[in-house]
Amino acid sequence: MIAARLTPADYTTSRWSGGETTQLAIRPRGALYADRAFLWRLSSATVELEKSSFTPLPDYDRLIATLEGEIDLVHDGGQKLHLVPYRVHAFDGGSDTVSFGQCRDFNLMLRKGKAAGSLAPLAVTKDPQALSLEGPTALIYCARGGCALTLGKERWSLCAGESLLLEEVSPCALTAAGDAMLMVAQIQAL
Numbered sequence: 001m002i003a004a005r006l007t008p009a010d011y012t013t014s015r016w017s018g019g020e021t022t023q024l025a026i027r028p029r030g031a032l033y034a035d036r037a038f039l040w041r042l043s044s045a046t047v048e049l050e051k052s053s054f055t056p057l058p059d060y061d062r063l064i065a066t067l068e069g070e071i072d073l074v075h076d077g078g079q080k081l082h083l084v085p086y087r088v089h090a091f092d093g094g095s096d097t098v099s100f101g102q103c104r105d106f107n108l109m110l111r112k113g114k115a116a117g118s119l120a121p122l123a124v125t126k127d128p129q130a131l132s133l134e135g136p137t138a139l140i141y142c143a144r145g146g147c148a149l150t151l152g153k154e155r156w157s158l159c160a161g162e163s164l165l166l167e168e169v170s171p172c173a174l175t176a177a178g179d180a181m182l183m184v185a186q187i188q189a190l
Helices: none
Strands: 002-006 012-016 019-027 041-046 051-053 060-068 070-074 081-085 090-093 097-100 103-111 115-124 129-133 137-151 152-158 163-167 173-188
Touching: 002 152, 019 137, 019 163, 019 173, 060 081, 060 115, 081 173, 090 097, 103 115, 103 173, 152 163
Parallel strands: none
Antiparallel strands: 002 163, 012 019, 019 041, 041 103, 051 097, 060 090, 060 103, 070 081, 070 097, 115 173, 129 173, 137 152, 137 163, 137 173
16 A cells, blocks of 8 residues: 655645636646546635636546535536535536536546546544545545544544545555544546
8 A cells, every 4th residue: 555645735726717726636647637638636626706617527527525615506507506515416527517606625537437436525523433445546635624544553644634645555444533524535447
């Protein structure tokens, strides 16, 4: 297993038409989001405009959740979908998607037919709890608070805005304790 604790100094932040995007991780390493040739990408973005359009990504499936604030999404002119913090929504990146409202969100983008994955919130309390990791890649992002993560003899501490990236993971259980809200992404190449 390869583990790396990532802090904001390890992330890349850029502007988009509706706010800022902070890229937490992308694969393959060194891939550029702008080239649209990545296998997967994890990011957190601010939506600063009351109405904004998502960049069309027809080759990608997307999973999104707000971390702060609530937004409404409309895909291809359909019904409004209301997102509250930590509710994960999956959609086709090629959809014409418009958002209404301001928020800070968390995104997982997966290349169609090449990668699969999941995104889930996890509320961590002082009582240790097990988190099942399927691998081979997992990223645990601390959205709020702080916690300690233990896997075997390895132990990491995460504060708000920090991540733990685990690669070459076999199915295992990670223990989390503290006072935090986490977003857990699990990814596999197909």
